[in-house]
Amino acid sequence: MIEFQVIDVDYITVNERPVIRIFGKGMNGKTICAFYENFSPYFYADGDVHGILGDEPQVEKIEKVEKNMVMGFNRKKELYKITLKNPSKTPELRERLAASGATPYEADILFGYRFMNDIGIGGMGWVRLENGNGAATNTVRSAQKVKATEIKRIDREEDAPLKVLAFDIECTSSTGGLPDPKDDPVILISAVFNEPHNGKKSVILSTRPGPDITSYPSEKEMLEGFLDLVKDYDPDIITGYNVNNFDLPYVIERMKQQRVKPIIGRCNEKQSMAKKIANRYKVNITGRIIADSFDIIKKDYSLTRYGLDFVAEKLLNEKKHDVKHSEIEKLWQGDIEGYKKLAEYCRNDSILAMNLLTKLKLLDKYIALSKLSGTLIQDTLNSGETIRIENFLLREFNKQNYVYPCKPSQQEIMKRDKEKKQELKGGFVLEPEKGVHSSVLVLDFKSMYPSIIRSYNICPTTLITGDMKVENIIEAPGGAKFAPVEARMGIIPGILKQLMEQRQAVKKRLKKETDPVKKNILHAQQWAFKIMANAFYGHMGYVRAKIYNLDIANAITSSGREIIQKTKSDIEKNFGHKVVYGDTDSVMVKVDEDDMEKISKMGDEMSDYITKQLPGCLELEFEKYFKRFLPMSKKRYVAWKFEPAGEGKWTEDIEMKGIETVRRDWCGLVSDSMRTIIEIILKKDDEKEATSYFKDVISKLLRNEIDVEKLVITKTVTKSPERYAGMQPHIELVKKLRARNPSEAPGIGDRVGYVITKGTGLVSGRTEDPSYVAEKGLEIDSKYYIENQLLPPLERIFAVLGVSKSELLGNGKQMGLLEAINGKYNKATESAQKELPVSETSGFICKSCRKFYPRVPLIGSCECGGGFAFSSPKGIAERVIVS
DNA sequence: TAATGGTAGGGGAGGAAAAAGTCTACATAT
DNA sequence: TAGTGATATGTAGACTTATTCCTCCCCTAC
Numbered sequence: 001m002i003e004f005q006v007i008d009v010d011y012i013t014v015n016e017r018p019v020i021r022i023f024g025k026g027m028n029g030k031t032i033c034a035f036y037e038n039f040s041p042y043f044y045a046d047g048d049v050h051g052i053l054g055d056e057p058q059v060e061k062i063e064k065v066e067k068n069m070v071m072g073f074n075r076k077k078e079l080y081k082i083t084l085k086n087p088s089k090t091p092e093l094r095e096r097l098a099a100s101g102a103t104p105y106e107a108d109i110l111f112g113y114r115f116m117n118d119i120g121i122g123g124m125g126w127v128r129l130e131n132g133n134g135a136a137t138n139t140v141r142s143a144q145k146v147k148a149t150e151i152k153r154i155d156r157e158e159d160a161p162l163k164v165l166a167f168d169i170e171c172t173s174s175t176g177g178l179p180d181p182k183d184d185p186v187i188l189i190s191a192v193f194n195e196p197h198n199g200k201k202s203v204i205l206s207t208r209p210g211p212d213i214t215s216y217p218s219e220k221e222m223l224e225g226f227l228d229l230v231k232d233y234d235p236d237i238i239t240g241y242n243v244n245n246f247d248l249p250y251v252i253e254r255m256k257q258q259r260v261k262p263i264i265g266r267c268n269e270k271q272s273m274a275k276k277i278a279n280r281y282k283v284n285i286t287g288r289i290i291a292d293s294f295d296i297i298k299k300d301y302s303l304t305r306y307g308l309d310f311v312a313e314k315l316l317n318e319k320k321h322d323v324k325h326s327e328i329e330k331l332w333q334g335d336i337e338g339y340k341k342l343a344e345y346c347r348n349d350s351i352l353a354m355n356l357l358t359k360l361k362l363l364d365k366y367i368a369l370s371k372l373s374g375t376l377i378q379d380t381l382n383s384g385e386t387i388r389i390e391n392f393l394l395r396e397f398n399k400q401n402y403v404y405p406c407k408p409s410q411q412e413i414m415k416r417d418k419e420k421k422q423e424l425k426g427g428f429v430l431e432p433e434k435g436v437h438s439s440v441l442v443l444d445f446k447s448m449y450p451s452i453i454r455s456y457n458i459c460p461t462t463l464i465t466g467d468m469k470v471e472n473i474i475e476a477p478g479g480a481k482f483a484p485v486e487a488r489m490g491i492i493p494g495i496l497k498q499l500m501e502q503r504q505a506v507k508k509r510l511k512k513e514t515d516p517v518k519k520n521i522l523h524a525q526q527w528a529f530k531i532m533a534n535a536f537y538g539h540m541g542y543v544r545a546k547i548y549n550l551d552i553a554n555a556i557t558s559s560g561r562e563i564i565q566k567t568k569s570d571i572e573k574n575f576g577h578k579v580v581y582g583d584t585d586s587v588m589v590k591v592d593e594d595d596m597e598k599i600s601k602m603g604d605e606m607s608d609y610i611t612k613q614l615p616g617c618l619e620l621e622f623e624k625y626f627k628r629f630l631p632m633s634k635k636r637y638v639a640w641k642f643e644p645a646g647e648g649k650w651t652e653d654i655e656m657k658g659i660e661t662v663r664r665d666w667c668g669l670v671s672d673s674m675r676t677i678i679e680i681i682l683k684k685d686d687e688k689e690a691t692s693y694f695k696d697v698i699s700k701l702l703r704n705e706i707d708v709e710k711l712v713i714t715k716t717v718t719k720s721p722e723r724y725a726g727m728q729p730h731i732e733l734v735k736k737l738r739a740r741n742p743s744e745a746p747g748i749g750d751r752v753g754y755v756i757t758k759g760t761g762l763v764s765g766r767t768e769d770p771s772y773v774a775e776k777g778l779e780i781d782s783k784y785y786i787e788n789q790l791l792p793p794l795e796r797i798f799a800v801l802g803v804s805k806s807e808l809l810g811n812g813k814q815m816g817l818l819e820a821i822n823g824k825y826n827k828a829t830e831s832a833q834k835e836l837p838v839s840e841t842s843g844f845i846c847k848s849c850r851k852f853y854p855r856v857p858l859i860g861s862c863e864c865g866g867g868f869a870f871s872s873p874k875g876i877a878e879r880v881i882v883s
Numbered sequence: 884t885a886a887t888g889g890t891a892g893g894g895g896a897g898g899a900a901a902a903a904g905t906c907t908a909c910a911t912a913t
Numbered sequence: 914t915a916g917t918g919a920t921a922t923g924t925a926g927a928c929t930t931a932t933t934c935c936t937c938c939c940c941t942a943c
Contacts, residue, residue: 302940302941426943427942427943429942429943444943448943449943583942583943584942584943585943586943634942635941635942635943636941636942657941657942658940658941658942659941662940662941663939663940663941664939664940664941665939665940715938715939715940716939716940718938718939724937724938725936725937725938726936726937726938728937728938728939730939
């Protein structure tokens with residue numbers, strides 16, 4: 001009996017027949033590969049299957065079966081189950097059937113997943129081989145090779161000890177630009193281990209000898225050395241910073257160039273390939289997991305920048321060695337000290353990538369999601385929600401004899417796309433009562449959409465179509481009808497019930513658990529339950545989903561809108577308190593109460609009252625209390641928040657939603673000063689201190705006392721620069737950087753940091769790279785930063801408090817700030833010169849209202865009563881010189 | 884082998900369109 | 914009194930300069 005955790009599953013074809021391979025790892029750290037032979041691919045179809053497939057030799061058998069249909073209440077159908085010999089022939093047969101008018105079902109399930117779902121196992125899950133004989137094969141690299149006939153899923157929460165290898169490569173460039181794997185060799189490879197390998201924590205491979213460096217006579221031999229290292233250390237996980245899109249494709253291409261077979265995985269025959277898909281590479285390594293720290297951090301952390309230096313500093317508080325790309329060649333060719341520096345730089349990058357993955361436990365969430373959905377961890381890492389949901393649903397639907405539809409065709413997708421744009425409506429957002437509110441309590445619905453699905457039994461399998469007669473039909477506000485639970489509980493409501501209950505159970509255990517390792521696992525588990533539960537609504541409104549249905553998606557959201565509006569009016573009617581804001585599943589209620597105990601009680605009373613009126617498991621909860629609440633507009637507010645922390649205790653914090661402090665596309669100066677001002681306003685309620693702080697910031701900016709770093713604005717490049725319709729500041733900079741040095745210019749998906757420099761014309765034309773500004777000593781456009789960055793957001797905050805722009809800038813001891821800004825930066829017209837040549841004057845200008853006159857009107861003064869000065873393009877003057 | 888969960892909403896920058904202000908040439912009145 | 918030049922004033926169209934409105938884009942709330 002062998003027990004192990006599933007790392008990867010694939011299949012090979014032996015004598016035209018598939019053999020499933022399950023790569024795994026035991027608790028003892030031993031690797032295993034199990035071979036399973038007796039599983040044939042199959043799918044379903046309706047229509048004239050016999051006629052269409054005729055005597056197709058691939059078909060093993062065709063059986064008649066009765067299946068439940070996913071879409072529509074109580075729909076059964078007679079289908080044919082088609083079993084074939086070779087899984088790779090499935091697409092061909094599927095297309096042939098579809099082309100002849102038959103409808104195929106489950107004909108696009110990858111064979112490995114078909115197998116896993118049928119025997120009830122999945123990615124990162126534990127399995128037990130009841131009986132297995134040793135398999136005589138050299139095709140795979142694992143400690144144990146077993147022919148399995150009986151595989152069972154077992155329940156175990158811990159993870160097997162997984163070996164991680166982090167690596168990083170350095171290469172030179174013949175052109176001085178981006179290294180090209182067709183011409184430019186790899187010069188250094190660093191590798192770091194989480195479990196010491198041959199007594200070492202890391203190694204460096206190179207073609208140049210040096211201290212603590214394993215050197216090789218040629219690049220080819222070094223690459224072979226790297227493959228040997230991977231083989232000997234035998235990691236389960238390969239990581240690095242951007243290995244998916246740089247190091248791995250590069251190394252693989254170099255191996256091709258040098259005629260070294262790139263066998264990085266655990267199969268001796270399958271070569272690794274890096275395919276370029278939509279500007280991104282996709283690398284396959286059999287039997288191992290590629291977990292790129294860069295990719296994961298980009299998905300899981302919202303940061304202003306994602307360079308390794310920034311990320312390491314921010315998340316690990318560790319420093320990246322400072323070597324610029326342009327220095328690599330010099331250090332590589334230069335003296336031993338420089339070479340050592342380069343090698344250590346390379347090693348350090350691997351260490352940082354390893355630390356990110358292990359210290360931040362980047363994989364925990366993905367492991368939990370894999371275990372829950374049954375998806376292979378590599379797919380969980382590389383793909384989106386869809387693959388997880390569809391795999392999960394296939395399993396659950398199959399359990400109850402349902403047959404799952406195939407992916408929609410391209411035309412179907414386009415049709416759906418069109419109708420959805422106008423028809424799928426989302427949540428309801430209440431217009432906020434702008435201003436400053438004291439004592440506001442926040443009530444929100446616990447998992448609103450999943451609860452709606454459960455409470456109204458919303459599911460494709462309960463959807464009533466046509467004039468079907470069912471008792472106690474549930475009708476959603478949009479008109480969609482569903483069979484009640486008494487008739488049949490929908491599959492998805494059933495799944496959600498389980499997910500939500502399991503989550504509660506895990507959270508309970510989490511409270512009691514003291515072992516930190518187990519705590520982590522439980523935490524990831526409960527998180528995965530929540531993520532999965534929340535993903536169903538979005539999935540059913542997703543045009544590429546197999547179970548897409550607009551009526552269903554709309555039934556969910558329209559119910560939500562109705563509930564939130566009823567909640568608002570019920571609270572206002574029955575409790576006499578005003579609802580000042582709300583968004584989708586929450587209401588903010590203004591109460592006149594200061595005592596925490598009483599507030600808590602009021603919140604509970606209101607929630608209980610509303611909850612009682614609602615069907616099913618819908619539940620309104622008292623979540624928190626805002627001592628002060630400043631809504632500025634929909635989805636934008638700040639609040640001084642108090643949350644119950646149990647035992648009558650409260651935790652306190654400032655909450656900021658949607659405003660510039662939480663957005664990454666504003667400069668640090670704005671975020672910082674806004675944060676400070678908001679704290680002063682909320683906690684001290686001192687308007688004067690806030691305005692004077694603000695004036696201070698502006699003065700500093702005018703005196704150039706602000707660090708340029710604080711003025712950097714960052715934005716993501718979302719597509720290639722040519723594809724932008726109009727001009728955009730960050731894109732214009734990308735174009736400039738490209739022209740300067742194509743190899744270091746930001747690409748799609750990267751965040752660009754820029755500052756605005758002084759000059760004329762569009763902002764887009766004045767964007768510049770901060771380091772370039774420092775290097776060339778360019779001047780920052782302080783006026784832009786005052787008028788376009790600092791002022792607008794702060795004005796909005798102060799406007800809520802009733803402080804106008806002129807009060808903000810003009811009042812108080814620093815009288816004349818506005819004049820200072822203008823005087824220093826506006827056109828010369830503002831500074832009156834004493835004399836001008838008469839030839840240059842163009843007319844007269846009123847000294848008080850600045851109205852221009854080509855001639856002095858007869859009344860001798862402006863219509864506002866002001867006196868005149870001479871006006872010219874150069875400025876204004878009291879007198880003219882006649883010469 | 885291209886893969887991708889949903890809608891609501893604010894707000895900046897650019898750009899087009901509409902609006903307002905200026906300029907110029909010319910007519911008319913004094 | 915008619916004709917003339919200088920000056921003031923008005924007006925239409927050309928040209929210039931703010932405003933306004935809309936779209937694209939990014940990012941966030943839920």
